[in-house]
Amino acid sequence: MTLKLHNTLTKKVEEFNSQEPGKVKLYTCGPTVYDHLTVGNWAAYIYWDTLVRTLKANDYTVDRVMNITDVGHLTSDADEGEDKLEKGARREGKTAWDIAAYYSDQFLEGMNNLNLLAPEHITKATDYIPQQLELIRKLKAKDYTYQIDDGIYYDTSKFPTYADFAGLDLEAQRAGARVTFNSEKRNPSDFALWKFTPAGEKRDMAWPTPADLTDDGSEKPGFPGWHLECSAMAMDILGETLDIHTGGIDHIPVHHTNEIAQSEAVTGKRFSNYWLHNNHLKVDGTKISKSLGNGYTLQDLSERGYSEMDYRMFVLQGHYSNEGNFTFDNLEAAKNRLKNWRSMAALRHQTHDTLIDDGDKLADDKTVQLLASSQAVIEALSNNLDTPAALAIIDDAFSQLEGKAAADIHQHGLVQLLETIDSTLGLNLLGTTPDISDDQKQLILERQQARDGKDWAKSDELRDQLTGIGIGLKDETRGTIWFYI
Ligand SMILES: [Zn+2]
Structure with missing residues (x-):
């Protein structure tokens, strides 16, 4: 059987071939664990679970990494705003570490209840700080980085194909930036690999910046950028080139574009051969948003x-x-x-x-x-x-x-x-439809006998009794069939 998938890289539905026959290296961008997931978030995990199951039905062994973003994802999805975890911590009067632990557990429980297959590796960004710093070190050695007041940035102008994946119009970005852009960044599309903890701010999650990465050799505290996390975890476990990387379409212009730029700048190899993106889910025809209160949870x-x-x-x-x-x-x-x-x-x-x-x-x-x-x-x-x-x-x-x-x-x-x-x-039809008990079967038989004897009152009474315990009956020409109500 031929397996075909839509590849964002080529913008076509194309035949899937893994690098190694019969084995798939798959990376799924996981949740940022600062709040309950909405139905919109969960839809993506159901789609990618279907991908894994379809790969297995095509006799592939799947090695999948899903990250848990527990630091560095800012409210803007880019380099501005507050860390979602730190914000969640303030909202609930807990530490960012408590928030991460609590909502990670909630996520895993939701996965289980939705019967989503557990990825082979679930990785927390905070467990991969050394790998992330090592990527910055390699990018620095290749002269892709520069430091400004609030962090270490990636210079996107040094990666010639930066605009290709999402078809970005960098000129228009630059023109727009002349009006609104007020930053030390060299290019509007440049992004933070590592942010420094703002002066006077106390973060729950911060790590010393290694002296060899800062311009002045100081070890001021900082934290990783969201995009860097995914590159570091994916390559650490699965190697330099993935077979498939999945995420939402909103990840294409920034998050995944940046993952590609930083990963490929380091390795000189293609980061992922196939990219799959799920579309959004709306609720009652409108975008899911906190202010509308339509972000339903499970x-x-x-x-x-x-x-x-x-x-x-x-x-x-x-x-x-x-x-x-x-x-x-x-x-x-x-x-x-x-x-x-x-x-x-x-x-x-x-x-x-x-x-x-x-x-x-x-x-x-x-x-x-x-x-x-x-x-x-x-x-x-x-x-x-x-x-x-x-x-x-x-x-x-x-x-x-x-x-x-x-x-x-x-x-x-x-x-x-x-x-x-x-x-x-993954609908678990077999697991949720056990056979009825012998006593219940006996009731069905007695009802059948009452019907045969034209004792309609008794027949109805037995039917009602069965209905009461959730068993429905359908009388077909050659016998009665029971079903769950
Ligand atoms: Zn990601």
């Missing part, structure tokens, strides 16, 4: 009766490269779809595996159809992670089963499809 959804899996289904209904729109109506639709899929998953407990009894039935049309659907799901995902197409294939496969007696549905094909759905889309 906790907010849970309080309104929606599970993490409902949200996961909602995200999978859209394509990662399209702008998404979150509304509670859309979430409700996703919840209903998931409920329907779980009922289909419960069917497997009511079928007979005729394949064991009769090998010839392997060629049975319905089984073949279900097995073909499994394959089609993987093919859809391998076509630039087309989750909406994969979901449509699954809906179609399930609709073929509607109205059929359980005995006519082949367990093998159904189970195979459910396993494919779980392994590629």
Whole structure:
């Protein structure tokens, strides 16, 4: 099977080939842990989880690094503003270290609840300070750096292809800067590799700047720039060239452009062969913002009766490269779809595996159809992670089963499809649809007997009893099927 992905580097959907056959070195820009993640943040992690699962379905072994930014990400996303961690610390009356620990734990718990695969390496920026300083040292040796009052900067004019990745118009930046730019920076696009702690300010997170990196040999305290963190952690673990680097489209013009500039200036090699970017998620058609109060968290959804899996289904209904729109109506639709899929998953407990009894039935049309659907799901995902197409294939496969007696549905094909759905889309259908108990089965049987004996009152009473414990019944021509309500 061919795996195709949209590469921001070439702006095309192209065939994916890893450097080493069968192995993928993947880096995902992780969260800045100063607050709860919003549904918008989580969507990205669901998309990239789908990428990992699709790579695995294509028989790749994935070595993935995801960073946790616990220092240096300023409120402007560039070099101005306050460190988000220090700001969070002030808001909650704690230290930046406490804030980082608390929200990192919250993030990991959210990942777990969303059934996101754990990356092989989760790295905290504060654990990689020496590696970050070493990168600055190498950039300094190659004359890419200069020092101004508030930090050590990267001179973007020395990296000739700086504008290429994002198609930046540096001339326009320069023209605009003549009006608004008031800094010692040589070029508006130059960015801080290392910031000095402002005089008179007390930061929780600061490290002495090594004497060989400062112009005057002083060891004044400072902290790393956000962009440098990702380059340092990615290259330290995965090597100088990654296969895939992922992030949000908002990372393209600054964060990822800067990662490329500093990494490639050091190594002289391409930093990543493929770059994948997810589009934004809006809420009720507007941008998510603190002031609008529309930055819903997983906790907010849970309080309104929606599970993490409902949200996961909602995200999978859209394509990662399209702008998404979150509304509670859309979430409700996703919840209903998931409920329907779980009922289909419960069917497997009511079928007979005729394949064991009769090998010839392997060629049975319905089984073949279900097995073909499994394959089609993987093919859809391998076509630039087309989750909406994969979901449509699954809906179609399930609709073929509607109205059929359980005995006519082949367990093998159904189970195979459910396993494919779980392994590629992470919806945990098998894990959330256990068989009902023998006592419950007995109630269904008694109801059937009451129906056969035309004892409608008893039949209704038993049906109500089952409804009360979350089990619904559908009477088909050749028997009754139960499902979860
Ligand atoms: Zn990053």
